[in-house]
Amino acid sequence: MNGLYALKPWYAARLAGVRGALARREVSPDTLTAAGVVCAGGAAAALAWLPSPAAALPVALLLAARLAFANLDGALARDTGRTTRRGAVLNELGDRAADLVVLAGFLALAPLWLVAVTALAATLPSWVSLAGAAAGGPRLNGGPVGKTERCLLVVLAAAGGWAVPVLIVIAAGSALTALLRLGRLWKELAA
Template structure:
């Protein structure tokens, strides 16, 4: 799987289907020689806009929920398209790989920041920190020579879905607590898979 260890658990299993839906956008961007870095930056902007909508739009309700959902869908699309565009156009670089990861984390943290207007800052910080753990585990495993692990019960897509639920319902405290616990569990599951892949001492 291109140096990655997939995981059937969670919405990550739908990634091949989702990538197929983005093929048209990928071709359009490639024909216009769009920079993959620009797509990464757009993803950060979409995440930040989703956070701003969470904090400032009247809500909770359908309007806030739909706006946040649209912005986070754009954020997820950019997270898929920047690397794919670099590969499609032969512009993969080591700096681009770093930017791809950093922009993904920045977009997510910017979205979570919108919850500061809805819940205690300590809970928001806990959920945001936990949200980064699965990716750090995957990156640490890859740095040690394991295939890049993906998926899990609460991955990137599920966390975006949780923020959309908050926008629709206003249930910031229980959803953030669930996202924090689920992200930590996902990190633990990924760590176990990395450990098995690398072999025990």
């Protein structure tokens, strides 16, 4: 059920050198969180303003950077002993903001109601995971349409001009991901 999230340890290992360089330069993990949101904004702008398929490359590069920053911020905080509760909150808010900002790029390409429904659905898996963690359960990640899969789907929309079908897949897949996480969490909390 982990989807592309299963690649996170492999990906984190590839970023080890970058983390080391950032640590030596004493870059704040919070700066990386903010950089991820900025990259999401750039991807949204490219999606909205560039024609398909010209939008695909900038969207792909900016979303790859957004995912790298999302991986690096927490890892850098752990590596340098700078984990804080405020940083954890900022990390979660930054991830949700980046998700919503990327989806805002679809406002130029699809009906407002569909973008709004998709934005709501895309946040559901995180709500479930955060509620579970607040209840003392594990912080669940991954699923059929998690953060990484949503980014990949946005790149497909940028490449093919398939805004409406991609939004439908993101909305339905995110709702399914939330339900699967809730099912896992329900079992965990019953034990």
